[in-house]
Amino acid sequence: MKDFLSLNSQLCFAVYETASEFTKLYASVLQPFGLTYTQYLVLLSLWEKDAVTMKELGARLHLGTGTLTPMISRMQENGWIQKRRSTEDERKVFVYLEDKARQQQMAITQKVAEEIQLCNIQVEEYNELMKRLNDLHHKLQDRTDHKKLGRS
Amino acid sequence: MKDFLSLNSQLCFAVYETASEFTKLYASVLQPFGLTYTQYLVLLSLWEKDAVTMKELGARLHLGTGTLTPMISRMQENGWIQKRRSTEDERKVFVYLEDKARQQQMAITQKVAEEIQLCNIQVEEYNELMKRLNDLHHKLQDRTDHKKLGRS
DNA sequence: GTCATTTAAATCGTGTACGATTAAATCGTA
DNA sequence: TACGATTTAATCGTACACGATTTAAATGAC
Numbered sequence: 001m002k003d004f005l006s007l008n009s010q011l012c013f014a015v016y017e018t019a020s021e022f023t024k025l026y027a028s029v030l031q032p033f034g035l036t037y038t039q040y041l042v043l044l045s046l047w048e049k050d051a052v053t054m055k056e057l058g059a060r061l062h063l064g065t066g067t068l069t070p071m072i073s074r075m076q077e078n079g080w081i082q083k084r085r086s087t088e089d090e091r092k093v094f095v096y097l098e099d100k101a102r103q104q105q106m107a108i109t110q111k112v113a114e115e116i117q118l119c120n121i122q123v124e125e126y127n128e129l130m131k132r133l134n135d136l137h138h139k140l141q142d143r144t145d146h147k148k149l150g151r152s
Numbered sequence: 153m154k155d156f157l158s159l160n161s162q163l164c165f166a167v168y169e170t171a172s173e174f175t176k177l178y179a180s181v182l183q184p185f186g187l188t189y190t191q192y193l194v195l196l197s198l199w200e201k202d203a204v205t206m207k208e209l210g211a212r213l214h215l216g217t218g219t220l221t222p223m224i225s226r227m228q229e230n231g232w233i234q235k236r237r238s239t240e241d242e243r244k245v246f247v248y249l250e251d252k253a254r255q256q257q258m259a260i261t262q263k264v265a266e267e268i269q270l271c272n273i274q275v276e277e278y279n280e281l282m283k284r285l286n287d288l289h290h291k292l293q294d295r296t297d298h299k300k301l302g303r304s
Numbered sequence: 305g306t307c308a309t310t311t312a313a314a315t316c317g318t319g320t321a322c323g324a325t326t327a328a329a330t331c332g333t334a
Numbered sequence: 335t336a337c338g339a340t341t342t343a344a345t346c347g348t349a350c351a352c353g354a355t356t357t358a359a360a361t362g363a364c
Contacts, residue, residue: 004265007278009196012178014285016193017214019171020321021292026164027322038350041168044161055312062169065313067351074349091312091359113156119291126159129288132281133166139271140173172351179352190320207342217343219321226319243329243342 029115033108038067039075040108046081046097047105053086054093181267185260190219191227192260198233198249199257205244 023037030040038061045060046052052060058068072095075081080101086092175189182192190213197212198204204212210220224247227233232253238244 004268005199005261007275008261008264008268009200011278011282012193012196014282014289015171015174018285018289018292019167020214021289022167024322025292025295036349041164044164047157048161053312054314062172063350064352066315066353067349069314071350085313089312089360093313109157109160112160115295116156116160118295119288121288121291123159125284125287126163129284130163130166132277132284133170135277136271136273136281137166137170137173139273140170140177143177143267143270176352188319205342206344215320216322218323218345218347219319221344223320237343241330241342245343 025115025119026112029111030108032111033104034078035080035108038063038071039080042071042075043080043097043101043105043108046095046101050097051094054095057095177267177271178264181263182260184263185256186230187232187260190215190223191232194223194227195232195249195253195257195260198247198253202249203246205238205246207244209247 026037026040030037035043041061042057045057054065054068054072057072058064061068072081072083076083079098081098082096084094084096086094178189178192182189187195193213194209197209206217206220206224209224210216213220224233224235228235231250233250234248236246236248238246
């Protein structure tokens, strides 16, 4: 049990600190553009696939409406995106990129790339870390899936 | 640049999603105890070293007073810890574990261990992930250090 | 065709998170 | 020893993040 406590607390801190350092790096790059890290994730998602509903966007980012609704409103106020209620099904709200977001994509990506390069992260490391994160991610998800199905 | 955009967005999502899934796992275990994930990190830190100042606690958790002060107050209201201003130097505020926190350490750790075991995470994976996270963590920090010193 | 159910967003309350500012105590040094 | 600089917390404003509730629209069973 003592082993577990120690290993566990190390992992808790590692995940927590690394994620927050990571976020801060991006935040510092994004600030001049008037973007937060989460808003940047929204743009990343929309650059891949535009014109999605709040529900789909929330699913992609694993965010509920309690987080998404006010954030998307702010992004609309800042001219990054547009929200429009569907006429077909008035429950749905679609989100669209504004020109500003398309025009600045390269500039933002460029600045992020420059900052990342300062860290000297090798592609191998990049991929290995991502693999490890995704493995953990899937194990965490499988666990909840098993629970929902009445444990495996 | 296109390569970078794709790799970068994958890593952004991987870090973000994994950290939030990870946090949610702990949150679900901790909720019956009336603890949040961050409050649990405070306990982990104090179980290792009790009777520290707000400043030291903030340094250990990489949290500023804007986050820490209200959180520590809540934890005091809930009987986990005690805050006492130093008589030697009245600028300093020391944080102490309450009996409740010591008494429940095993029960909390046990519940967390049970939940983690459901994920079938191997020790090798555990260590490898931690190594990768810490490597990234250090590279992120070195980068800011270089900047402060007028770039390397 | 009506009404219960389901679906999609918005809203609310609580709790992080962070940068900037403020306030009080202590320290350094003339 | 006086006083400006530094240190330590607290406070403030903005922005996530999440669970729970609410509201409105669409769907489905009868």
